[in-house]
Amino acid sequence: MKRRLMAMGLLLTWALAWGSSALAAEETEVEVTLNGFEIELEHPILAWKGSTMVPVEEFCRSLGGDVQTASWDSSPLPGGILYRWAEDGSGVLTVEWYDRTVILTPGKEGAAFRDGVLYAPLRPLAEALGLTVEWTGVVEISYPKRQVYAESLEELFNAVAPDTEIALAQGEYSFADMDVEAIHNPYVLVDYDVFDTATGEYNTGAVYQVVIQNVRDLTITTGNYPTPTRISTPWAYADVWRFENCRRIELVSGIAVHDVEPGFCAGNCVELENCRDINLLELTLDGSGAYGLCAINCRNVGLYSSVIQNCTYGAVSLWDSKDIELLNCRIRDCTGCFHLLEVCNTSDVRLWECYAIEGNSAGTLVESTYGSQNVVFDRCHFGENDFGGINGYGWQSSGGAVFVDCTGLS
Known part of the structure; x- marks a missing residue:
């Protein structure tokens, strides 16, 4: 049976104010690796108030996910993440990988739009998808092969x-x-x-x-x-x-x-x-x-x-x-x-x-x-x-x- 993980069980509630550019002074960019390779995204991965925030759509593509635009991150590699936006324009994003599903709702559980880009805390998102997250001076994401x-x-x-x-x-x-x-x-x-x-x-x-x-x-x-x-x-x-x-x-x-x-x-x-x-x-x-x-x-x-x-x-x-x-x-x-x-x-x-x-x-x-x-x-x-x-x-x-x-x- 497919195990469905809802975002409401993943994260603590965050203030929507994080999406404001006025808080830029409280942010720092973070290096994140996946299986030993650095993840490079168009928008930065940010540390804010003790959590690492990732632009979710680009993060999915970095794992070999569904392709939206041609870029370095857009190869449609089989076995990668699938993700889709809600058709009602609500900004809800559903992410699936193998038997795991995460639903991210803006304004809840830490997910928020920042300059038009949906961000979410990295650790609960990654762990819900079956990845291991460690801190060794950089954020290291991995999973067994x-x-x-x-x-x-x-x-x-x-x-x-x-x-x-x-x-x-x-x-x-x-x-x-x-x-x-x-x-x-x-x-x-x-x-x-x-x-x-x-x-x-x-x-x-x-x-x-x-x-x-x-x-x-x-x-x-x-x-x-x-x-x-x-x-x-x-x-x-x-x-x-x-x-x-x-x-x-x-x-x-x-x-x-x-x-x-x-x-x-x-x-x-x-x-x-x-x-x-x-x-x-x-x-x-x-x-x-x-x-x-x-x-x-x-x-x-x-x-x-x-x-x-x-x-x-x-x-x-x-x-x-x-x-x-x-x-x-x-x-x-x-x-x-x-x-x-x-x-x-x-x-x-x-x-x-x-x-x-x-x-x-x-x-x-x-x-x-x-x-x-x-x-x-x-x-x-x-x-x-x-x-x-x-x-x-x-x-x-x-x-x-x-x-x-x-x-x-x-």
Whole structure:
């Protein structure tokens, strides 16, 4: 039976005067994280008289909720919150997630309009929806994920779903050996629209790439084994890991190999498209094709304690993206590249404490075009590289990358 939680049981009564802008002096903005990722909304999350107040509609969308307008927060991810306004214009908002329902009525139980936006106290709202709320200097919201252990690529891709953590058994896995007919999952697409070098055609049915799509709050880990798990594709134009329209994804440990002879290829080790809040941790991105990491129209992507090696187009390609960071990473042995780092219409890119950028060769170290901004190398070490130039520029150039306390760059 569906459990219905009414807002009147959630909160203490608040004065409607909170909605007045005259009280701005009593407010401070609050940082809130969800499963470790910071929640960024158009309107601020505010602390007022001991409670954290959230703009409810935007908060719902940040959880993958129903979409009202196109924005960074608007991906219609299945399994997310559903919410609807009362048709009578009363401003009552009904929020549903799985078997839980909350009804928020302005003027009652703490819910109030502020400058036309419905706010409500965060803790009772989140806990009523089944979330855990903790204070650790910031407000941390979390909830347990379904645990799955997979022993094959088929089991892994069939387990992909929201609110899920998948642990892949140690081993070596190739997409050439995967039984495509065994994949039955709306969150996974087997994409045959891949160029087949054997025939010179697309859609031959002989080559493919797997796309994880439209999913949120997913973790995939291969475990911290003495011998890292290796996942490879044998096809020059296929990606190893590809995510589209996803949010709050963690990919942890292992080797992703674009396992073909170096040359003219278009496949990447990790490709992200229309994604937000992505953590890539302790990976080895070993490409002999295009890039180790490619992000298109993404925001808040982090590559941490990882290695990018043996790529021939470049190490990283970023298009139409924002807030990208590489921390404590090694970039090595990427030779004959166009550019080691390609940045197009992208802002706020930071490579910091990357202690070994070495053995690489490229026309330029950084190519920043179409108004890219704030590309920074911070405390990085360069060694035995061969770059035709440091900053390459396209039209409407940003002026190139900035180097802060870096060593070995000449």
